[in-house]
Amino acid sequence: MDDEAIVTLDALFVYIGFEPILPFRSDIGLETDKGYIVVDDDFMTSIDGIYAVGDIAKKKIYQIITASAEGATAATAIARKLTKEK
Secondary structure, eight states: OOSOOOOOOSOOOOOOOSOOOOTTHHHHTOOEETTEEOOOTTOBOSSTTOBOOGGGBOOSOOOHHHHHHHHHHHHHHHHHHHHHHO
């Protein structure tokens, strides 16, 4: 058996697991579900003003492209909130 092989691919998704490691979450009282931080539609957590995006947030799809969009959504929500508070 060869130690090397060439494989032709159209796409590759690397699985790194689904077990979040968030040692800080219990210290500040964030609501979690199976280790993931629970967020609303704007990605705000159970603590007002704290947002979570990416693979630490409870959601349906865990991909880098969705994490990027979540960051944009959270940033927009934060900007709107800060503008309203002034």
